[in-house]
Amino acid sequence: MAESTKLVVIGAGPGGYAAAFLAADLGLEVVVVDPEENPGGVCLYRGCIPSKALLHVAKLIDEAGHAADWGVEFGAPRIDLDRLRGFKDRVVAKLTGGLGQLTKQRKIRHIRGTARFIDANRLEIDLVEGATDTLDFEHAIVATGSHPSRIPTFPESDRILDSTSGLDLEDVPAKLLVVGGGYIGLELGSVYAALGSKVTVVEMTPGLLPGADKDLVRPLHKRLEGRLDEILLSTKVVAIEEQEKGLKVTLEGEDIEQPERVFDRVLVSVGRRPNSAGLGLENTAAAIDEQGFIEVDAQCRTADPRVFAIGDVVGQPMLAHKASHEARVAVETVAGHKVAFEPACIPAVVFTDPEVAWCGLTESEAREAGIKVQVARFPWAASGRAMTLDRDEGLTKLLIDPETERILGVGLVGPGAGELIAEGVLAVEMAALASDLKLSIHPHPTLSETMMEAAEVFFGQSTHVYRPKR
Amino acid sequence: MIVGGPVQELKLPELGENIESVEVSAVMVAVGDQLQRDQPVIEVETEKASLEVPAPVEGKVTELLVSKGDQIKVGQVVLRIEGGSAATEVAPAQAATVGAEPAAPPPLLRQDDAPVVTFPAKHKPKIGRAVPAAPSARALARQLGVDINEVPGHGPGGRISRDDVKAYVKSLVQGRVAGAAVSGAAQELPDFSQWGEIERTSLTNIRRATAAHMSSAWNTVPHVTQFDRADITQLESMRKRFNKRPEAAGRKMTVTAVLIKLVASALKQFPKFNSSLDLAGDAVVHKKYVHIGVAVDTPRGLLVPVVRDADVKNVEQIASELNEMAGRARDRKLKPDEMRGGTFTISNLGGLGTTYFSPIVNWPEVAILGVGRAEQTAIWVDDRFQPRLILPLSLSYDHRLVDGADAARFLRWTAEALEQPKLLLLKD
Numbered sequence: 001m002a003e004s005t006k007l008v009v010i011g012a013g014p015g016g017y018a019a020a021f022l023a024a025d026l027g028l029e030v031v032v033v034d035p036e037e038n039p040g041g042v043c044l045y046r047g048c049i050p051s052k053a054l055l056h057v058a059k060l061i062d063e064a065g066h067a068a069d070w071g072v073e074f075g076a077p078r079i080d081l082d083r084l085r086g087f088k089d090r091v092v093a094k095l096t097g098g099l100g101q102l103t104k105q106r107k108i109r110h111i112r113g114t115a116r117f118i119d120a121n122r123l124e125i126d127l128v129e130g131a132t133d134t135l136d137f138e139h140a141i142v143a144t145g146s147h148p149s150r151i152p153t154f155p156e157s158d159r160i161l162d163s164t165s166g167l168d169l170e171d172v173p174a175k176l177l178v179v180g181g182g183y184i185g186l187e188l189g190s191v192y193a194a195l196g197s198k199v200t201v202v203e204m205t206p207g208l209l210p211g212a213d214k215d216l217v218r219p220l221h222k223r224l225e226g227r228l229d230e231i232l233l234s235t236k237v238v239a240i241e242e243q244e245k246g247l248k249v250t251l252e253g254e255d256i257e258q259p260e261r262v263f264d265r266v267l268v269s270v271g272r273r274p275n276s277a278g279l280g281l282e283n284t285a286a287a288i289d290e291q292g293f294i295e296v297d298a299q300c301r302t303a304d305p306r307v308f309a310i311g312d313v314v315g316q317p318m319l320a321h322k323a324s325h326e327a328r329v330a331v332e333t334v335a336g337h338k339v340a341f342e343p344a345c346i347p348a349v350v351f352t353d354p355e356v357a358w359c360g361l362t363e364s365e366a367r368e369a370g371i372k373v374q375v376a377r378f379p380w381a382a383s384g385r386a387m388t389l390d391r392d393e394g395l396t397k398l399l400i401d402p403e404t405e406r407i408l409g410v411g412l413v414g415p416g417a418g419e420l421i422a423e424g425v426l427a428v429e430m431a432a433l434a435s436d437l438k439l440s441i442h443p444h445p446t447l448s449e450t451m452m453e454a455a456e457v458f459f460g461q462s463t464h465v466y467r468p469k470r
Numbered sequence: 471m472i473v474g475g476p477v478q479e480l481k482l483p484e485l486g487e488n489i490e491s492v493e494v495s496a497v498m499v500a501v502g503d504q505l506q507r508d509q510p511v512i513e514v515e516t517e518k519a520s521l522e523v524p525a526p527v528e529g530k531v532t533e534l535l536v537s538k539g540d541q542i543k544v545g546q547v548v549l550r551i552e553g554g555s556a557a558t559e560v561a562p563a564q565a566a567t568v569g570a571e572p573a574a575p576p577p578l579l580r581q582d583d584a585p586v587v588t589f590p591a592k593h594k595p596k597i598g599r600a601v602p603a604a605p606s607a608r609a610l611a612r613q614l615g616v617d618i619n620e621v622p623g624h625g626p627g628g629r630i631s632r633d634d635v636k637a638y639v640k641s642l643v644q645g646r647v648a649g650a651a652v653s654g655a656a657q658e659l660p661d662f663s664q665w666g667e668i669e670r671t672s673l674t675n676i677r678r679a680t681a682a683h684m685s686s687a688w689n690t691v692p693h694v695t696q697f698d699r700a701d702i703t704q705l706e707s708m709r710k711r712f713n714k715r716p717e718a719a720g721r722k723m724t725v726t727a728v729l730i731k732l733v734a735s736a737l738k739q740f741p742k743f744n745s746s747l748d749l750a751g752d753a754v755v756h757k758k759y760v761h762i763g764v765a766v767d768t769p770r771g772l773l774v775p776v777v778r779d780a781d782v783k784n785v786e787q788i789a790s791e792l793n794e795m796a797g798r799a800r801d802r803k804l805k806p807d808e809m810r811g812g813t814f815t816i817s818n819l820g821g822l823g824t825t826y827f828s829p830i831v832n833w834p835e836v837a838i839l840g841v842g843r844a845e846q847t848a849i850w851v852d853d854r855f856q857p858r859l860i861l862p863l864s865l866s867y868d869h870r871l872v873d874g875a876d877a878a879r880f881l882r883w884t885a886e887a888l889e890q891p892k893l894l895l896l897k898d
Binding site for chain 2: 338339340342343344345401403404405406429430431433435436
């Protein structure tokens with residue numbers, strides 16, 4: 001007996017559950033298929049949320065140490081890993097449980113299992129409890145997300161972690177190697193460093209956070225140098241050998257004095273890959289590109305008009321907030337609304353300390369695309385609020401179209417940058433002009449004033465930055 | 471330098487996205503000129519359009535800092551005006567007044583090279599130069615089925631508001647209705663370059679307005695053209711005698727001035743020709759005034775200055791007024807108001823040597839008189855051929871209001887008046 005539904009959502013991450021919830025709210029009959037007990041996906045179970053809980057603790061440890069400069073001394077932290085893990089797990093359980101409640105309240109049917117397409121209107125579902133079921137649908141939204149990339153030449157070893165196992169916090173290794181200086185590696189590396197590991201970061205390219213503007217990365221790099229054991233740029237891990245006392249790692253790069261080192265654990269954070277295989281997409285008309293991303297149009301529709309796809313599985317940037325917006329577009333399209341996924345910008349935030357955040361155009365993108373921009377920078381050394389935090393390394397910058405004065409991009413580095421970037425997103429989406437930011441009264445004393453003052457810098461006069469007359 | 475009012479600078483305003491500099495194609499004022507607010511001062515060429523930059527304030531030009539052919543940048547000072555009354559904010563070129571009336575839609579810059587936000591199959595959000603519109607405005611455009619990139623933005627920096635989207639959709643809808651009657655360009659043009667070398671130049675504002683106005687008049691008015699001729703031998707000798715008088719220096723009587731005067735009298739005689747048809751209102755609008763438009767050929771195109779109350783002015787007054795206005799029309803200094811309100815139009819192509827032609831009625835007027843070149847012609851008079859100066863006349867009229875017999879009477883009356891001008895001048 002084949003059951004049927006109007007809409008099925010495959011995967012209940014921040015894309016999938018947002019899609020299912022909206023569909024239900026619009027009155028569509030919707031079934032969501034996901035193996036977990038509650039919705040949440042990588043974001044809640046193995047990504048954004050648990051890592052932020054741990055980064056919060058890491059920052060507290062750092063600040064407690066920093067407090068000695070202000071005349072307040074704490075003893076060395078004693079870390080109870082079980083309780084720390086318990087805190088993180090409670091956060092995850094509470095949030096995912098809440099989503100489970102919301103699912104029930106909306107009367108959404110949640111089938112625990114993994115689905116594959118038999119054809120463009122039927123799924124076969126391997127249920128978690130063991131049996132196999134089929135489900136007919138009118139429309140499907142694929143929101144299966146992504147998984148951490150592996151390096152095939154590395155051996156199979158319990159000592160090699162990825163972002164998922166890294167968040168499990170099994171122990172605090174004395175010596176940890178982080179392979180990949182992107183946001184996941186730096187965030188998790190920071191957590192382990194705060195907990196007491198000696199952390200070495202190896203990055204293949206010449207800079208941390210590839211893709212971010214250098215001036216935003218510099219203050220982070222500088223601070224991490226004091227917290228991590230070593231940052232090795234333009235360096236590759238060519239071999240890992242499991243030994244009794246640890247993992248023997250062979251590095252290759254310029255100026256590597258000691259290419260062979262032993263680490264207790266290695267965290268591999270070299271990107272993520274879309275979960276498009278094993279879904280039976282070949283039984284539909286949907287197309288997949290060479291990197292494994294499902295190809296979609298501006299309505300998140302695949303080449304098969306019944307099948308939509310959203311989130312990490314359709315392409316970069318692999319961010320929860322992109323997925324949940326695509327979810328709205330896909331569901332509203334199914335519901336017959338005229339919509340499109342055409343954001344002016346998608347913000348990116350790295351939750352290290354200091355945080356790095358940007359949205360819209362970056363300087364390197366402007367250079368590559370030949371777009372003329374004027375960059376207005378406001379250093380946090382001139383911010384009263386930054387001073388009170390004893391953190392003056394931050395920077396706020398605006399990328400402005402010199403002709404129209406329109407704000408095309410915003411870049412931030414400093415504590416709280418991730419919260420501040422939201423104003424930048426609004427500015428870019430609303431096509432705000434530099435004078436709009438300049439003339440909007442920002443509360444004092446806050447870090448948000450740096451946005452306003454950067455706009456003042458664009459016009460050549462800023463209250464807290466003196467520029468000699470030319 | 472500050473004498474009288476404050477000195478104001480006119481800077482080249484923002485002309486549109488991606489336009490940094492433009493070429494000055496014409497300078498319409500000189501140092502010492504007294505400017506009216508909104509009077510065009512320079513014309514600039516962009517890749518896509520030519521635009522007039524209006525004066526922001528009234529006042530006298532004290533310094534002119536650009537000349538024809540210059541490449542100038544947005545924000546560069548064009549000229550300085552003394553005695554400016556207010557408002558340094560220069561309206562963008564959209565506000566430039568179009569020469570002829572009725573005005574074509576304002577010459578908004580089409581941002582043809584703005585990026586079209588579409589997704590390739592491989593989904594990568596556009597960054598950087600996305601269209602300057604808030605998400606709510608973009609959503610509205612999508613709902614209304616228009617490309618947001620096509621919508622002209624009127625906010626700061628060309629920002630497109632929801633109101634801009636609505637106005638654009640409205641203009642499209644109206645354009646479609648009017649377009650059914652007006653547009654002659656529905657069919658696609660062939661690629662002319664397949665037959666030889668071509669060059670494209672942009673339409674000037676005047677040409678654009680003329681094209682729209684002529685299409686509309688042609689499509690609205692059922693035209694009939696009738697021809698007649700007048701023997702102006704006597705008028706010509708009288709005119710020459712008149713102009714030879716020492717006191718006539720600088721105040722010459724012209725054929726056109728005489729024609730204006732005669733036609734004004736004809737219009738008093740045949741008031742139907744001085745009216746307009748209001749089909750929607752089921753009425754004929756009779757005008758108790760006689761304002762006669764005269765088509766003037768200018769380097770920029772056709773302009774029609776209007777001589778007011780021609781029925782109560784004498785030929786000399788009409789001649790000097792027309793001469794002055796035609797001069798200003800050629801110098802681009804005619805104000806839009808001076809080209810409005812005509813009740814009848816005369817198009818005299820005699821100076822260029824044509825005979826008969828069928829002019830298009832200058833709607834909402836109901837008739838237009840075309841005048842060709844007078845020619846010495848052998849005419850059978852008193853049992854023999856005599857050389858007579860014959861003036862070709864063509865009268866086009868709106869057959870909805872004017873019948874052939876009316877037109878024949880009007881034209882004959884006018885021709886006879888030309889043949890015996892004294893009769894008319896005596897009436898004055």
